[in-house]
Amino acid sequence: MVLNETLDKLIQEEIDKGIEEIKDDYSRVKSDFDNLRKKLREKTNEVNGLKRLEDQMNVFKTFQDTIxxxxxxxxxxxxxxxxxxxxxxxxxxxxxxxxxxxxxxxxxxxxxxxxxxxxxxxxxxxxxxxxxxxxxxxxxxxxxxxxxxxxxxxxxxxxxxxxxxxxxxxxxxxxxxxxxxxxxxxxxxxxxxxxLQNPLLTTEEYFSKIIKALKEKRYHSEYFFMIQNYQELTKEQVNLIAEHLPTTQLYSYHTNFLSKNKGIFKVRTDLAEMFKDRIKNNHYSEFHYLNYPIEMQKVFVLKESLSGDRYTFEMVKNMDISVEDKVELLSKIATNLLNKEN
Known part of the structure; x- marks a missing residue:
């Protein structure tokens, strides 16, 4: 009886072992099959992609010849x-x-x-x-x-x-x-x-080279006055360039610089003094009287009134001063004109 039970147990163990081996083989085969099926899909997609690419290349070759x-x-x-x-x-x-x-x-x-x-x-x-x-x-x-x-x-x-x-x-x-x-x-x-669009030119290293070239009046350095047409400068950089404006002959690049910085005469009275002989009543000019300090504006308007400028009242009206100051200036103009007639 014991022997039979022992044999049955051994037989069952072998059967279970066989079943496990079959399961393992099945899992292994299934895994291999899934991998092969995945690779087949990938290759199929690759082949289809190559076919589409071939079609595109054929179309492109036709198109290529027209360009x-x-x-x-x-x-x-x-x-x-x-x-x-x-x-x-x-x-x-x-x-x-x-x-x-x-x-x-x-x-x-x-x-x-x-x-x-x-x-x-x-x-x-x-x-x-x-x-x-x-x-x-x-x-x-x-x-x-x-x-x-x-x-x-x-x-x-x-x-x-x-x-x-x-x-x-x-x-x-x-x-x-x-x-x-x-x-x-x-x-x-x-x-x-x-x-002049080069951003390195506004760095400390190269802007100092620009100022040095202007100071030494190196040939063609005057073209640097046009730099604001292409990139922005700081107020400090504008002032540094302004110090090297010529006082006699001005070219288009100099007046261009002044046009870009019309308020500079009000800040830099030394520059205003340098160019006071160029002041005029021309709204389009870099040397328009309103671009100068107030005291210079007053002197200019008084001078213009004596020359018979019929726009004197408008000139005073446009000045950025109080109404009281405008009345006072107009009173001076009237007095000067009356004295002139007498």
Whole structure:
């Protein structure tokens, strides 16, 4: 009896062991099957993706043949990438290739521009990949600018516009090598309208170089008076530049600076004194009498009244003084006119 029970137990253990092995095999086979099914789905998706890609490539090849350097500008224009406002008109503009226009216009997305040009087989030289716009010059390039400041000129006086043709010609001549360009040429044809956008120029390091150049009256340093057309200056920086305004011959970049800072004479009476002989009743002028200190305004209005200026009353009316002061000034004007007639 005991023997039978022992045999039954051993048999049951073997049966249970066999069942467990079968279960393990089943789990292993099921897992392998699930993995294979997953891989099949992945490969199927991959094949379908490749088929779609092949179809897209076939369509693209048809489309690719219709895009060339003659119409790629129009295509890119519709991609809504960030644009740099640049005027490509002017002398030698016919020499500017499409790739250079695209690179300059979409400089902030230049990597995408290179990818698109590669996609449509628009050729460009190897130096294009290392080309920098003047507003992107780092310390190495800016140090060259200040070292060779006397060469910072553009042909025909196209300092701030109409200069991209000259710019490209000279960049291309030296394959974008600025050091060679500065070393070998009398003028480097770098547009100041692009250079003055460089944010490093308003840092302490390079603004001090600007002031030093103005103080030493270095050739072409006067173009720095135009910097506010392209970026903001602090009040302190404005004052530092103002100290180097010429007292005799003023050019457009000097008057432009004064136009940008019409209130400076009221703060800097020393400057007002320097330019008191230029004061006038011309609302569009940088030297409009209302831009000067009050006492200078009064002296000017009194002088104008004696010369018979029929706008004297309006001039006094427009002054930023109290009604009592205006009445007092008009009384002086009337007295002077009566004395003049007698």
């Amino acid at each position: 060339s350097k003659d119409n790629i500008e129009e295509l890119i224009h519709h991609l809504n990438m960030e644009q740099q406002e640049i005027d490509f008109n002017g002398m030698d503009s016919d020499r500017i290739p499409v790739w250079f226009k695209l690179l300059c216009t979409y400089y902030h997305d230049k990597e995408k521009i290179f990818e698109i040009m590669d996609l449509f087989n628009i050729t460009y030289p190897s130096w294009a990949k290392t080309f920098k716009m003047p507003f992107d010059y780092g310390k190495e390039e800016l140090n060259l600018v200040f070292e060779y400041l006397g060469k910072m000129y553009v042909c025909n006086g196209q300092i701030f516009s109409g200069n991209m043709g000259f710019f490209f010609t000279y960049q291309n001549r030296y394959n974008g090598d600025l050091e060679a360009l500065f070393r070998k040429e009398s003028y480097v044809e770098i547009p100041w309208n692009l250079l």
